[in-house]
Amino acid sequence: DLPITWEDDVFVPYDWGYFAFVHGTDLSAPTDFKALAESDLKIVIQDPRSSTPGLGLLMWVKAAYGDEAPKIWAELADNVVTVTKGWSEAYGLFLEGEADMVLSYTTSPAYHLIAEEDDSKTAALFDEGHYMQIEVAGKLAGSDQPELADQFLQYLVSDAAQSVLPTTNWMYPAVTPQAGLPAGFEGMIQPGKALLVPNGEVPALREEALDEWLTALSR
Numbered sequence: 001d002l003p004i005t006w007e008d009d010v011f012v013p014y015d016w017g018y019f020a021f022v023h024g025t026d027l028s029a030p031t032d033f034k035a036l037a038e039s040d041l042k043i044v045i046q047d048p049r050s051s052t053p054g055l056g057l058l059m060w061v062k063a064a065y066g067d068e069a070p071k072i073w074a075e076l077a078d079n080v081v082t083v084t085k086g087w088s089e090a091y092g093l094f095l096e097g098e099a100d101m102v103l104s105y106t107t108s109p110a111y112h113l114i115a116e117e118d119d120s121k122t123a124a125l126f127d128e129g130h131y132m133q134i135e136v137a138g139k140l141a142g143s144d145q146p147e148l149a150d151q152f153l154q155y156l157v158s159d160a161a162q163s164v165l166p167t168t169n170w171m172y173p174a175v176t177p178q179a180g181l182p183a184g185f186e187g188m189i190q191p192g193k194a195l196l197v198p199n200g201e202v203p204a205l206r207e208e209a210l211d212e213w214l215t216a217l218s219r
Contacts, residue, residue, distance in 0.1 A: 002134065002174045003194060011136035014156045015171040018130035018191050019056045020123035021101040022094065022108045029101070029124035033061060036101075037075035044081050044090040044099040048210055051086050052133065053103050058209040059202070060131035063195040069209065073216035080217065106130065106189050111170045114184045122189070129193030135171065 006013055021036070021043065023029055030036040036043070046054030062069045081099045084090040094102035101124065112118040137156055139149040155161055163177035166185060173181075197205055 001176050003132075004134075004196065008136075008199070011138045012153045012157060013134050013136050013174045014161070015165050015169050015173055016132060016134045017105040017107050017171040018132055018194070019053060019060055020104060020106040020108075020126070020130055020189070022091075022104040022121055022123050023101040025120055025122050027100060029122075031125065032127045033064065033072050033076065036079060037072065039079070041079060041100040042081045042098075043076075043079050043101045043103070044093050045083055045103045046087055046090050047083050047085055048213060051084075053087050053090075053105075054083075055206065056131050056133050057103055058206070058213055059197055060195060062205055062209045062212075063131060063197055064128035070212045070216065073213055074219070077216050077219065083217070105133075105171065106191065107166075107170050107172065107185070110166070110182075110184050110188055113187070114167060114182060125189045125191065127192075129195045130191035131195045134174075135169075 002013055002016055021029070027041075030039055030041070045057055048054035048058045061072055065072050082093070084093065087104070090102050091104060091108075093099060104123070106123045109121040109123055112121045137153060139146065139153060143149050157175055159175075159178050162173035162175045163179060165171060165173045166177075166182050172185075
């Protein structure tokens with residue numbers, strides 16, 4: 001189930017996951033951002049101005065390091081091969097061998113394992129913890145089909161819908177299906193600490209983190 005108490009009465013959470021750097025199992029992966037920055041490993045990340053994972057990475061570094069975030073980004077800059085507009089482009093470059101690691105999710109290796117029967121991918125477990133992403137849905141205030149919208153939101157968190165999300169969105173369902181998670185998910189890394197910036201603090205922190213990121217990568 002969703003590992004936090006959901007208190008927003010506007011949006012309905014339907015799945016969630018942790019951001020992580022995915023890599024080949026033959027790689028000796030770093031265990032935190034500082035070790036990654038000190039390594040010669042090449043990473044592909046997404047632009048936080050156009051990508052949810054890209055913005056999640058900014059929040060991850062900020063939540064883990066606070067005022068030290070600019071220093072972390074300055075040290076990470078030479079590890080970044082390129083910054084892509086979205087997740088698909090970044091993951092594609094990783095699969096083509098253009099980088100050692102790619103910003104994705106702890107559950108991404110489940111796709112390779114279940115859909116492709118490929119166990120050569122895993123995610124790096126970071127000691128600082130991993131930032132959470134919670135995907136949500138909501139009803140437009142001006143909807144001309146409010147009852148239908150309510151029915152859809154109810155369906156989205158039903159066992160029927162929640163049971164297919166793990167192998168379609170490749171994320172954790174907000175409500176664990178009655179049959180449990182699909183085989184393969186039990187092997188995904190489990191962060192020891194979940195990081196999440198409170199909603200009210202996100203707007204100001206986002207602008208600050210974006211400025212720090214732009215400064216570091218433009219040098």
